[in-house]
Amino acid sequence: MSTETITAPVETKPARKERTGEVLASKMQKTIVVRVERRVPHPKFKKIVRIHKKFYVHDEKSEAKAGDRVLIRETRPLSKLKRWELVSIIKH
16 A cells, blocks of 8 residues: 555635736825726727726835836725735836
8 A cells, every 4th residue: 555645735826917007196195096008909890999997006105106107916905996006116
C-alpha cells in the first residue's frame, strides 16, 4: 500500500479588475472621480465606438489631481458609490 496524503483544494480569490482612466474631479475628501474609456463595436452597425463610464475611487492620500492618468483597482464597497481604489498615478 502507498502512503498518499490528500490535500484540500486551495481556494484562490479571483483577480481584481484594473482600469486606467483620467481624473475628472478631485474636490471631495479622499475621493476622486475617474472617467474610463472603452472601445467596443456597435451591436448593430459594428463600427467601433468609444464608451465612457465614471467611477468613484478612494484616494487615501488625496494625491491625484484633475487631468491625471491613473490606474485603479476594484475593492470592497467603501461607501454608497465607492468600489474602486487608487493604485498609482501614471502621468501628471
